[in-house]
Amino acid sequence: MIGKLRHRITFEQETRADDGGGGSASTWANISDTPTVWARVEPLSGREVLFGQQMQASVTHRITLRHKPEVIEAMRINFGGRLFNIRSIRHIEERDCWTELLAEEGVAQ
Numbered sequence: 001m002i003g004k005l006r007h008r009i010t011f012e013q014e015t016r017a018d019d020g021g022g023g024s025a026s027t028w029a030n031i032s033d034t035p036t037v038w039a040r041v042e043p044l045s046g047r048e049v050l051f052g053q054q055m056q057a058s059v060t061h062r063i064t065l066r067h068k069p070e071v072i073e074a075m076r077i078n079f080g081g082r083l084f085n086i087r088s089i090r091h092i093e094e095r096d097c098w099t100e101l102l103a104e105e106g107v108a109q
Contacts, residue, residue: 004064005040005064005065005066006038006040007039007040007041008038008079008080009036009037009039009063009065009077009078009079010030010035010036010037010077010078010079011030011031011071011075011077012028012030012031012078013028013031013074013075013076014027014028014074014076015028028076030078031075033070037065037066039063039064040062040063040064040065041061041063041079042061043059043060043061044059044062044102045059059104059105059106060102060104061084061102061103061104061105062100063084063101063102063103064092064098064101065099065101066098066099067091067096067097067099068099069096071089071099072086072089073086073088073089074086076103077101082105084104084105085103086101086102086103087103087104088102089101090102
């Protein structure tokens with residue numbers, strides 16, 4: 001499995017900051033305690049949906065990496081500038097060795 005981990009990914013988390021006008025602005029920042037890691041990124045399926053009179057395409061990916069218990073669904077993945085929203089997390093065989101993420105590219109959080 002280790003030889004198949006050939007993609008570099010970075011985890012990002014949304015932060016909110018006061019915009020000075022009574023509201024807040026949302027930004028995404030790299031997770032400092034989860035640096036860029038090696039992973040296997042595999043596309044699984046694609047679809048197009050008509051939403052608000054616009055076609056939107058999305059692609060589902062399986063992303064496998066060494067066990068990372070700190071990863072949560074509220075994070076997203078940056079893979080070479082491509083952004084993936086994490087939809088589910090599975091700890092393979094519950095042995096704390098491998099984590100498998102189902103992530104979607106091309107749609108809003």
